[in-house]
Amino acid sequence: MSTDAPLKIAVTGAAGQICYSLLFRIASGSLLGDRPIELRLLEITPALKALEGVVMELDDCAFGNLVNIEIGDDPRKVFDGVHAAMLVGAMPRKAGMERGDLLSANGAIFTAQGKALNDVAADDVKVLVTGNPANTNALIAMKNAPDIPASQFNALTRLDHNRAKSQLAAKLGVPVTEVSHMTIWGNHSATQYPDLFNAKVGGKNAAELVGDEAWIENDFIPTVAKRGAAIIAARGLSSAASAANATVEHMRDWILGTPEGDWVSMAVPSDGSYGVPEGLISSFPCIVKDGKYEIVQGLELGEFSRAKIDASVAELVDERNAVTELGLI
Numbered sequence: 551m552s553t554d555a556p557l558k559i560a561v562t563g564a565a566g567q568i569c570y571s572l573l574f575r576i577a578s579g580s581l582l583g584d585r586p587i588e589l590r591l592l593e594i595t596p597a598l599k600a601l602e603g604v605v606m607e608l609d610d611c612a613f614g615n616l617v618n619i620e621i622g623d624d625p626r627k628v629f630d631g632v633h634a635a636m637l638v639g640a641m642p643r644k645a646g647m648e649r650g651d652l653l654s655a656n657g658a659i660f661t662a663q664g665k666a667l668n669d670v671a672a673d674d675v676k677v678l679v680t681g682n683p684a685n686t687n688a689l690i691a692m693k694n695a696p697d698i699p700a701s702q703f704n705a706l707t708r709l710d711h712n713r714a715k716s717q718l719a720a721k722l723g724v725p726v727t728e729v730s731h732m733t734i735w736g737n738h739s740a741t742q743y744p745d746l747f748n749a750k751v752g753g754k755n756a757a758e759l760v761g762d763e764a765w766i767e768n769d770f771i772p773t774v775a776k777r778g779a780a781i782i783a784a785r786g787l788s789s790a791a792s793a794a795n796a797t798v799e800h801m802r803d804w805i806l807g808t809p810e811g812d813w814v815s816m817a818v819p820s821d822g823s824y825g826v827p828e829g830l831i832s833s834f835p836c837i838v839k840d841g842k843y844e845i846v847q848g849l850e851l852g853e854f855s856r857a858k859i860d861a862s863v864a865e866l867v868d869e870r871n872a873v874t875e876l877g878l879i
């Protein structure tokens with residue numbers, strides 16, 4: 551990617567809740583600072599009118615680096631030449647549902663979008679899936695885009711990562727900036743495993759500082775893993791501004807690199823690391839340099855961590871089997 555031409559960024563579900571925050575964060579520079587950008591916004595036909603209203607508001611912000619906006623309902627046109635694609639558009643869950651319950655409703659969106667990306671996106675496109683169930687939707691898009699290297703498909707677990715950092719900082723009464731080396735393992739679902747045994751606070755081991763394994767198991771892990779449901783119960787709608795923030799942070803780090811001396815959680819196609827079957831899109835600790843991520847190797851996983859990761863990975867296998875049966879991959 552050249553650094554002066556506007557970066558073409560596709561965003562789907564552009565008239566929805568998450569995008570009502572996300573688009574303004576991207577356009578105001580949270581993603582790439584003052585680098586010029588062009589937004590390519592995809593919606594379904596009935597939502598195009600509402601999207602026109604969002605575009606009017608983007609215009610009314612007079613963002614200096616937003617060079618152009620194109621909207622449409624045809625992914626082959628909207629994705630043409632894009633370097634980054636944030637796939638947000640999908641139905642959100644309602645109270646009482648698990649994210650996996652959305653597979654049959656949302657899965658088909660990602661076959662069509664994967665094929666369109668395959669045919670028209672820039673060769674170096676980075677595809678980040680936020681729409682739920684994010685990991686398996688990313689798998690569907692990836693499998694439907696055989697000409698794009700698998701490593702260019704990620705799913706979002708950064709919101710879980712941020713939730714885990716915030717819960718840990720609150721427990722220890724420290725600023726969230728003291729927390730580093732957080733990892734979410736597995737699926738963006740209630741089975742995810744937020745790992746305090748490899749996390750650090752002020753450079754010291756987080757689990758040792760907490761010193762309370764019962765809190766980790768019975769309080770911390772379920773609070774992080776079920777935070778999405780708690781927000782739906784409180785707001786009547788799923789998280790939106792925090793999801794937009796996480797989407798920006800994941801893509802920003804993927805393009806510009808992760809902070810020196812730390813890692814972030816990214817759901818990426820497994821290369822077999824930590825015994826996660828190759829090809830599943832599972833969350834790992836990752837660092838990014840020169841626009842390429844690497845899974846951090848060599849972390850110690852005790853019996854407790856191993857069992858938690860295995861349970862989440864088993865759910866990813868089940869989801870992959872379900873979408874195979876649905877003929878989506």
Ligand SMILES: NC(=O)C1=CN([C@@H]2O[C@H](COP(=O)(O)OP(=O)(O)OC[C@H]3O[C@@H](n4cnc5c(N)ncnc54)[C@H](O)[C@@H]3O)[C@@H](O)[C@H]2O)C=CC1
Nearest residue numbers: 563565566567568593639640641642680681682706709793
């Ligand atoms: N991975 C994560 O951490 C999180 C994921 N999510 C998920 O993000 C998704 C979007 O959430 P919201 O913005 O709150 O939902 P929303 O319902 O407000 O907006 C979704 C938008 O997507 C559009 N859409 C549907 N099919 C489309 C298609 N084929 N192409 C383009 N656009 C399409 C809809 O018209 C709608 O405007 C949901 O699946 C939600 O569960 C939400 C929070 C966090």
Ligand SMILES: O=C([O-])CC(=O)C(=O)O
Nearest residue numbers: 643682777778779788789
């Ligand atoms: O919980 C949901 O359905 C929305 C979501 O993914 C989250 O907030 O983590």
